Amino acid sequence: MTRVMVTGGSGRLGRSVVGGLAEAGYEVVSVDRALPPEEQRAAAHRAVEHRSAELTDPQATLALMRAARPDAVINLAAIAVPFSAPEHVILQTNAVIAHTVADAATEAGARRIVMASSPTVLGYGSPAGWLPPAFPLTERTPPRPWHAYGLSKHVAEQVAQMFAAARGGSVRYASFRPCYVIAPEEWAGAPTQQGHTVRERLDDPALAAPALFNYVDARDVTTFLEALLERMGATRNGDTYFVGAADALARRPLAELIPQFVPGSEALAAGLTGTAPAFSIDKAREELDWEPARTWRTELREDAGDPAPGQLAGTGRHGKDTA
Numbered sequence: 001m002t003r004v005m006v007t008g009g010s011g012r013l014g015r016s017v018v019g020g021l022a023e024a025g026y027e028v029v030s031v032d033r034a035l036p037p038e039e040q041r042a043a044a045h046r047a048v049e050h051r052s053a054e055l056t057d058p059q060a061t062l063a064l065m066r067a068a069r070p071d072a073v074i075n076l077a078a079i080a081v082p083f084s085a086p087e088h089v090i091l092q093t094n095a096v097i098a099h100t101v102a103d104a105a106t107e108a109g110a111r112r113i114v115m116a117s118s119p120t121v122l123g124y125g126s127p128a129g130w131l132p133p134a135f136p137l138t139e140r141t142p143p144r145p146w147h148a149y150g151l152s153k154h155v156a157e158q159v160a161q162m163f164a165a166a167r168g169g170s171v172r173y174a175s176f177r178p179c180y181v182i183a184p185e186e187w188a189g190a191p192t193q194q195g196h197t198v199r200e201r202l203d204d205p206a207l208a209a210p211a212l213f214n215y216v217d218a219r220d221v222t223t224f225l226e227a228l229l230e231r232m233g234a235t236r237n238g239d240t241y242f243v244g245a246a247d248a249l250a251r252r253p254l255a256e257l258i259p260q261f262v263p264g265s266e267a268l269a270a271g272l273t274g275t276a277p278a279f280s281i282d283k284a285r286e287e288l289d290w291e292p293a294r295t296w297r298t299e300l301r302e303d304a305g306d307p308a309p310g311q312l313a314g315t316g317r318h319g320k321d322t323a
Helices: 012-023 038-043 058-068 087-107 148-167 184-188 198-203 205-211 218-234 254-261 282-288
Strands: 003-007 027-032 048-052 072-075 112-116 172-178 239-243
Touching (some): 003 012, 003 058, 003 087, 012 027, 012 048, 012 218, 027 058, 048 058, 058 087, 072 087, 087 112, 148 172, 198 205, 205 254, 218 239, 218 282
Parallel strands (some): 003 027, 003 072, 072 112, 172 239
């Protein structure tokens, strides 16, 4: 059985990843700064082991890795929201965690190491203005982070590439950029990361516009990570992937919506017709045979006019769960 360590395992995305990997047959070590409550640990899958650690401490992190002996490490630990702490704290914390985890995991013998990044590395929403070379945005779109969170995630990607360059093919590294994560309970009305419900973000385009209407179900991130862990040996070492839903979190085409919020983008966004998202997931589809299984149309049942559950579900090998 493959033993996978998930740092940040008690977070919004981490809980889904830990549970999903355990259900898929992995032996999972969930790590966070503090242990989850006893009742949460008792309810966890029997294949999940919980540990606490301060991941900004290199010696403590190395001791953790050596004791746990994971075959693979998925690093989700970070300050997860832009401007939720002083800029220097976000940059220092996230960059140090990325390097410390990658270094300790490598030294402890892990052979697959994955870093969580963010679409914000591209720099959309900059107060100084922002226009990409083209839509949809891809892994080739130049990064232009304008806040410490985006910069810290760009550093995490560079950490993966640095270790890949130093280790050759003996250890495999990768990064992924999950779109705006929606946890399972948030489809039922729990607040999302920004405090709004999914329905509110759909009803008021101004709420989803700062993220360019991107989103992804946390369970689809888990199936992406399964696919990545399986195929890392065949991908370019240190590479990065966008992970998102197959559509946009919007009721109207982005060709209409994006120009309202991104000045000067009319021509660039013209091809985003129908339900097309602003972020391409074609690389993950082509290289990993991954397809997201969930959209807001399949998960959010708010009126009779919405498509029936499963209508837009993915059919890829790693997106089979039709919820």
